[in-house]
């Protein structure tokens with residue numbers, strides 16, 4: 001089991017609001033590929049950060065690779081974290097850095113401080129960075145400066161960093177938000193192929209419902225910090241999605257109208273977001 005959560009609640013240290021996640025229970029087996037969906041503010045990022053041990057739960061039980069990371073020494077927790085790769089929504093790429101160094105930073109958890117410093121001065125394994133970038137057709141940007149990349153190129157550079165890491169679990173936050181539809185499909189395919197090839201767990205938050213449904217066997221819907229559903233994709237219905245994205249300030253009757261046979265999921269989501 002990669003992750004196991006029982007009645008977990010999480011609060012952001014600086015938040016005045018109630019818990020960002022409440023009473024969450026979830027088990028994720030090694031090698032599973034899961035899409036996290038839900039409206040803005042539902043808690044998807046918070047969940048990914050909790051799984052990555054970047055946020056400490058307030059309550060409940062959390063085990064990662066069979067142990068509670070928060071009961072370990074900080075060095076043991078650090079070692080455990082090295083088995084995870086958290087790819088934030090906006091990749092933390094220093095603007096003046098070369099792409100090659102930004103990608104090789106995916107290997108930092110495996111490197112000594114000394115090797116990391118040397119690699120910053122002269123990248124130690126540019127071929128590995130080239131290969132990772134090539135999978136996203138970005139190899140010609142190997143020595144470009146990060147701040148000269150487009151938003152979509154930066155996002156794919158973050159994914160190349162993910163690929164080069166030695167992680168057993170990828171926690172990826174909206175990796176496709178800056179990509180056109182064709183690139184989004186390609187990027188997701190590369191990510192999933194890599195996860196499958198190394199039997200890594202992949203948990204990916206997405207706003208692209210069609211991609212989530214088409215490509216992930218298991219889909220978790222989050223809303224207001226709670227799991228609304230956790231289903232195999234074949235069991236996900238339009239009514240479940242419409243309910244997940246309904247606006248609290250919309251009239252009840254409209255929200256609860258049963259879906260018609262020709263129910264248009266995209267129109268429903270569009271309407272809910274207006």
Ligand SMILES: Nc1ncnc2c1ncn2[C@@H]1O[C@H](COP(=O)(O)OP(=O)(O)OP(=O)(O)O)[C@@H](O)[C@H]1O
Pocket residue numbers: 012013014015016017020038039040041042043044045046047
């Ligand atoms: N650093 C923070 N400090 C305080 N509250 C936060 C912080 N980050 C997020 N929150 C709050 O926690 C809740 C969940 O936010 P989160 O970013 O996890 O949602 P999300 O589902 O990822 O949203 P989006 O789809 O817009 O990225 C929200 O109410 C948000 O305002």
